[in-house]
Amino acid sequence: MMATKITLKTPKGMRDIGPQQMLIREKIFKLITDCFKRHGAQELDTPVCELRETLTGKYGEEAKLIYDLADQGGEILSLRYDLTVPFARYLAQHKTHSMKRYQIAKVYRRDNPKTTKGRFREFYQCDFDIAGPSDTMIADSECLRMLYECLNDLDLKNFLIKINHRRLISGMFEIAGVPKEKFKATCSAIDKLGKLTWDEIKKEMCVEKGLEEKSADKIGELIKHHGSIEILDSLLNQELGTNTEAKAGLEELKLLHSYCDALGINSSIEYDLSLARGLDYYTGLIYEVVLKNDELELGSIAAGGRYDGLVSTLSDNKHNIPCIGVSLGIERILAIIEQRMSNITQPGVNCYVVSIGDDMVAERLKILRELWSEGISAEHSYKAKSPKLMKEIPHCEEHNIPFIIIIGQDEVKSGTVKIKDLKKREQSEVERGKLVEFVKEKLADQK
Amino acid sequence: MMATKITLKTPKGMRDIGPQQMLIREKIFKLITDCFKRHGAQELDTPVCELRETLTGKYGEEAKLIYDLADQGGEILSLRYDLTVPFARYLAQHKTHSMKRYQIAKVYRRDNPKTTKGRFREFYQCDFDIAGPSDTMIADSECLRMLYECLNDLDLKNFLIKINHRRLISGMFEIAGVPKEKFKATCSAIDKLGKLTWDEIKKEMCVEKGLEEKSADKIGELIKHHGSIEILDSLLNQELGTNTEAKAGLEELKLLHSYCDALGINSSIEYDLSLARGLDYYTGLIYEVVLKNDELELGSIAAGGRYDGLVSTLSDNKHNIPCIGVSLGIERILAIIEQRMSNITQPGVNCYVVSIGDDMVAERLKILRELWSEGISAEHSYKAKSPKLMKEIPHCEEHNIPFIIIIGQDEVKSGTVKIKDLKKREQSEVERGKLVEFVKEKLADQK
Numbered sequence: 001m002m003a004t005k006i007t008l009k010t011p012k013g014m015r016d017i018g019p020q021q022m023l024i025r026e027k028i029f030k031l032i033t034d035c036f037k038r039h040g041a042q043e044l045d046t047p048v049c050e051l052r053e054t055l056t057g058k059y060g061e062e063a064k065l066i067y068d069l070a071d072q073g074g075e076i077l078s079l080r081y082d083l084t085v086p087f088a089r090y091l092a093q094h095k096t097h098s099m100k101r102y103q104i105a106k107v108y109r110r111d112n113p114k115t116t117k118g119r120f121r122e123f124y125q126c127d128f129d130i131a132g133p134s135d136t137m138i139a140d141s142e143c144l145r146m147l148y149e150c151l152n153d154l155d156l157k158n159f160l161i162k163i164n165h166r167r168l169i170s171g172m173f174e175i176a177g178v179p180k181e182k183f184k185a186t187c188s189a190i191d192k193l194g195k196l197t198w199d200e201i202k203k204e205m206c207v208e209k210g211l212e213e214k215s216a217d218k219i220g221e222l223i224k225h226h227g228s229i230e231i232l233d234s235l236l237n238q239e240l241g242t243n244t245e246a247k248a249g250l251e252e253l254k255l256l257h258s259y260c261d262a263l264g265i266n267s268s269i270e271y272d273l274s275l276a277r278g279l280d281y282y283t284g285l286i287y288e289v290v291l292k293n294d295e296l297e298l299g300s301i302a303a304g305g306r307y308d309g310l311v312s313t314l315s316d317n318k319h320n321i322p323c324i325g326v327s328l329g330i331e332r333i334l335a336i337i338e339q340r341m342s343n344i345t346q347p348g349v350n351c352y353v354v355s356i357g358d359d360m361v362a363e364r365l366k367i368l369r370e371l372w373s374e375g376i377s378a379e380h381s382y383k384a385k386s387p388k389l390m391k392e393i394p395h396c397e398e399h400n401i402p403f404i405i406i407i408g409q410d411e412v413k414s415g416t417v418k419i420k421d422l423k424k425r426e427q428s429e430v431e432r433g434k435l436v437e438f439v440k441e442k443l444a445d446q447k
Numbered sequence: 448m449m450a451t452k453i454t455l456k457t458p459k460g461m462r463d464i465g466p467q468q469m470l471i472r473e474k475i476f477k478l479i480t481d482c483f484k485r486h487g488a489q490e491l492d493t494p495v496c497e498l499r500e501t502l503t504g505k506y507g508e509e510a511k512l513i514y515d516l517a518d519q520g521g522e523i524l525s526l527r528y529d530l531t532v533p534f535a536r537y538l539a540q541h542k543t544h545s546m547k548r549y550q551i552a553k554v555y556r557r558d559n560p561k562t563t564k565g566r567f568r569e570f571y572q573c574d575f576d577i578a579g580p581s582d583t584m585i586a587d588s589e590c591l592r593m594l595y596e597c598l599n600d601l602d603l604k605n606f607l608i609k610i611n612h613r614r615l616i617s618g619m620f621e622i623a624g625v626p627k628e629k630f631k632a633t634c635s636a637i638d639k640l641g642k643l644t645w646d647e648i649k650k651e652m653c654v655e656k657g658l659e660e661k662s663a664d665k666i667g668e669l670i671k672h673h674g675s676i677e678i679l680d681s682l683l684n685q686e687l688g689t690n691t692e693a694k695a696g697l698e699e700l701k702l703l704h705s706y707c708d709a710l711g712i713n714s715s716i717e718y719d720l721s722l723a724r725g726l727d728y729y730t731g732l733i734y735e736v737v738l739k740n741d742e743l744e745l746g747s748i749a750a751g752g753r754y755d756g757l758v759s760t761l762s763d764n765k766h767n768i769p770c771i772g773v774s775l776g777i778e779r780i781l782a783i784i785e786q787r788m789s790n791i792t793q794p795g796v797n798c799y800v801v802s803i804g805d806d807m808v809a810e811r812l813k814i815l816r817e818l819w820s821e822g823i824s825a826e827h828s829y830k831a832k833s834p835k836l837m838k839e840i841p842h843c844e845e846h847n848i849p850f851i852i853i854i855g856q857d858e859v860k861s862g863t864v865k866i867k868d869l870k871k872r873e874q875s876e877v878e879r880g881k882l883v884e885f886v887k888e889k890l891a892d893q894k
Contacts, residue, residue: 006761008501010540011498011524014494015494016493016494016537016540019489019491022491023490025492026490038796039825039826040795040826042469042793043466043470044466045463045472047462048526049569053454054455067517069516069517075459077458089455093455093456101466110519110521122495133829134830136831138830138831142829149820261809262809262816263813263816314453314455315455349484349487362705362709365706365710366709377485377487378485383582383585384585
């Protein structure tokens with residue numbers, strides 16, 4: 001036997017999403033969209049490709065995971081890596097001054113897929129961003145509140161929003177004696193906490209990135225701090241409080257805390273100095289959401305932060321607009337929600353039309369035409385002669401179709417049609433001309 | 448002055464879709480989805496990339512328009528060119544025996560974009576397909592009926608569904624003496640009618656594709672036939688009626704006609720022997736929709752056909768399932784619909800919260816928190832001190848926000864809050880604890 005020549009599969013780390021999963025996804029997207037709209041966001045769609053130069057220099061070490069398109073003549077393109085840079089490109093290109101936008105779309109990363117943990121190479125992100133001037137921490141606090149509402153609406157009660165601030169991180173690095181040009185690389189290294197051990201990260205810092213060992217040790221000591229509001233005051237009174245950058249970061253976080261108090265979300269927040277975020281474009285507040293009881297080891301299920309310089313970078317400093325946003329990584333959440341919603345059944349069409357005897361296709365089609373014209377969903381078998389009713393009933397039960405409409409020569413002669421109600425297990429005979437009306441009443445009763 | 452180094456644009460032939468356009472798109476997708484569901488279709492999503500070999504040999508001469516991904520190690524991928532081949536790959540991979548599915552997603556073609564005519568390199572297709580056994584022309588007639596309903600629901604009344612049959616085309620080619628191995632190439636050439644003149648196409652046939660001139664002339668004569676049911680009978684009694692393939696095609700079309708009669712759509716149908724469709728995978732009925740009064744020169748706005756061999760090809764003949772489907776090219780329709788819906792306004796949030804005086808951010812946030820918790824959409828300015836009410840009112844009017852909620856020191860003291868109804872131009876004062884209830888009543892009144 002010859003081996004098959006055709007590889008029949010989706011690309012590595014990408015997958016089809018079948019009808020059952022789509023049903024759950026539709027419900028989840030609706031919940032998320034409602035939450036985005038409650039905060040005044042409008043929808044934007046951008047191309048799946050961007051000019052490669054638009055993406056260059058925005059993602060730090062993660063840039064190696066970008067999918068490039070082949071050079072087929074013309075522009076050099078890549079697939080989008082996130083929805084933030086395309087949004088910033090949009091703002092720069094249109095010289096927008098303020099915009100709250102949401103976008104739910106797929107992004108592409110040539111990462112090592114772990115499909116059981118919800119890590120794919122093609123996956124949906126649900127992004128909400130506030131672009132435009134904001135006094136310190138006001139838009140930021142709304143982003144966190146929106147995130148809190150969204151996670152609650154998704155019934156994910158057991159989450160923790162971890163918070164840090166890029167200026168606090170810069171202050172830590174200054175205190176630890178990290179040279180300024182190594183800040184971004186050091187940030188990338190710390191971002192691997194959770195995936196790598198501290199010893200591995202320290203090795204990366206010292207060997208690959210050339211940090212002094214005492215710098216790495218100092219960082220190791222500082223990033224252990226985490227907790228609620230008390231930690232901020234305590235840190236202000238220690239070494240970090242003497243550093244201008246760190247102090248500014250800590251004070252902004254204290255202001256944020258007072259806003260989050262009014263917004264009623266502080267019990268879900270933890271300040272965590274080990275939170276780094278690998279992307280280059282963040283400039284202020286950063287955050288990440290984890291589940292407190294992360295049995296599936298999903299890691300962060302949402303993340304974001306303030307990026308006040310990105311639009312400026314993209315426009316050659318010709319246009320600037322401060323931004324803050326959050327991105328929900330829906331695939332990881334879906335692993336949980338699909339379990340919970342596994343008993344959801346695909347809704348069937350309203351009616352199934354069956355004919356009895358030969359040469360009855362046209363009669364069947366006439367009935368279908370009437371139903372469809374009136375917005376009633378309906379199907380039939382694609383056989384010239386309908387299968388026996390005994391076979392059609394199980395088909396309808398399996399596919400959640402509540403009514404069977406039956407037409408045969410007898411009914412044509414008497415100008416009637418029969419309707420079987422599968423739930424009530426009763427059959428009616430109605431005048432042919434009153435069929436649609438009758439079905440509409442039946443459907444209204446069901447609701 | 449130095450020239451800017453950054454190119455700030457979307458890739459050629461691709462574009463951002465802003466909030467106003469998204470609003471219209473959302474409405475259109477809802478109409479189309481409702482129509483698909485009325486006919487029992489379920490949603491499927493597939494990756495934007497496919498293995499390149501999955502796409503190879505499916506698109507005839509159009510294959511040169513496929514976007515390839517760069518070889519970055521690992522699998523060789525391309526962007527999907529349509530939604531039909533990925534669907535067939537899904538059916539082959541899952542060994543599905545019957546499925547009605549719809550998919551609304553973007554496809555990619557490195558074509559010469561004509562954006563004014565709705566031709567883009569990244570564009571949405573809305574696909575509906577019936578996979579599974581069907582007696583002759585039964586599923587086919589439902590596809591046409593579905594298409595008819597869909598175009599009517601979109602309020603595009605002035606359309607014509609042009610119909611042909613691949614077996615009829617094969618018969619024409621046999622009569623014209625075209626060698627069998629040149630059938631596909633000849634089909635591709637004919638498909639260019641409308642874009643090229645007949646003389647140009649004849650030249651392509653004879654010079655590039657090596658057809659004899661008398662074959663090309665014979666084809667030129669036969670493809671002139673078009674019209675309604677009478678043309679089918681007339682052709683059956685002429686030369687085409689003597690050819691087995693052509694006769695089979697004509698007889699299938701006559702059967703289709705009787706079904707379309709029962710379905711009430713024959714007045715929108717024209718049989719047209721010049722309709723070829725360039726894609727390799729069609730095997731039976733083919734169709735294309737044009738507007739009768741195509742002032743924008745949009746060309747076909749929907750197209751499809753039967754492809755009974757594609758799943759088999761993709762599975763190395765291990766699994767087969769006959770299919771028929773239709774694809775709506777929504778971008779071209781949008782050019783028309785956006786004009787018609789241009790007066791649609793973006794809905795604003797329900798409430799805008801304004802504080803008066805200093806140090807009132809927390810009071811504002813507390814009100815917002817209550818509103819958001821109850822599902823009421825609301826915004827505020829991101830300033831620590833709200834701008835003067837005189838400035839906020841025009842902002843709310845411009846953004847269709849009906850209610851302004853005002854809190855100042857006086858209101859905090861008296862435990863009240865003021866609400867301005869911008870439409871009725873009246874202001875109320877309510878107890879702070881009854882705010883949400885009051886707003887809910889106001890909103891219910893609006894509906």
